[in-house]
Amino acid sequence: MVNSCAGKMGHATAEAVVRAGLTLVPYSLTGESEAVAVGNVGVSGIPVELVGPEKRQQAIEKIKSEYPDLVLVDYTLPSVLNGNAEFYCENKLPFVMGTTGGDRDKLLADVKASGNYAVIAPNMGKQIVAFQTMMELMAEQFPGCFSGYKLHVAESHQRTKVDTSGTAKAVVQSFNKMGLPYTEEEIEKVRTVDEQVGRMGVPEQWVDAGHAFHTYTLTSPDGSVVLEFKHNVCGREVYAEGTVDAAIFLHRQIKAGGEQRLFNMIDVLSAGAMR
Ligand SMILES: NC(=O)C1=CN([C@@H]2O[C@H](COP(=O)(O)OP(=O)(O)OC[C@H]3O[C@@H](n4cnc5c(N)ncnc54)[C@H](OP(=O)(O)O)[C@@H]3O)[C@@H](O)[C@H]2O)C=CC1
């Protein structure tokens, strides 16, 4: 079940669910305005009914009884993700949280306290997750290896993105361990078309349709050494496919009944569970 199919990522993920041959639950939790104004959305020919916050408790009880192997996916908004996660935990609904921002510490604490199953990660794209893993391994193997260097991080996304890239925040944490002091607030958010196309190299057709360009530049104190890491994604398919992998992985974990209940995408990739 994908919340919210009315949004860009939710819709792409719902399509990937269908492509993978899984059952897409024909209901989707969404914001009140969408539920009232739109009613339902078509996903690969399947009409999916949008359920607003007022009716979600009643709806979820029916859905749980009809779909006992239910796994939820959340692609909503930073402002609502904590409330949504509380709702999933209270109702013992396993979920994959792709939504970024919100109060991340609270999110993790709520899930741990509830004993609910969840995969939570700011990036579900297999190759980007591999890059994140590599950076984390580098930090563990060579702590402080970039001491004295300067870091600059620039991320470009569609103008509707309200928060700073969750992926960039996660990668910055690895760079911190490598000896580069840098805060989330210092990450440069590029949201104007001129800069996106001119400086970041975003193809024009992806400016608003959805893109995620990230550049991390590491410079030595005297400027004689520069390292640059980039991951540039156009569209949403890579995340949608990874989200389906995460949902399948989570379902397997539930069936296996293992002790660990909270996972990130590095866990999913490390388990060999990404297609
Ligand atoms: N982990 C990953 O790999 C990726 C994560 N993301 C993240 O996913 C999130 C969504 O991105 P995107 O799809 O582009 O955003 P959109 O704005 O397109 O979609 C968000 C949707 O959430 C709906 N919504 C609002 N309130 C609620 C609610 N209470 N319950 C359920 N749904 C609600 C909105 O409806 P309404 O318009 O009515 O408010 C809207 O349809 C962002 O945080 C983004 O950073 C994006 C790409 C990849």
Ligand SMILES: O=C(O)C1=N[C@H](C(=O)O)C[C@H](O)C1
């Ligand atoms: O909003 C997006 O588009 C994306 N959000 C995620 C993030 O904040 O890191 C992942 C990717 O950058 C696309």
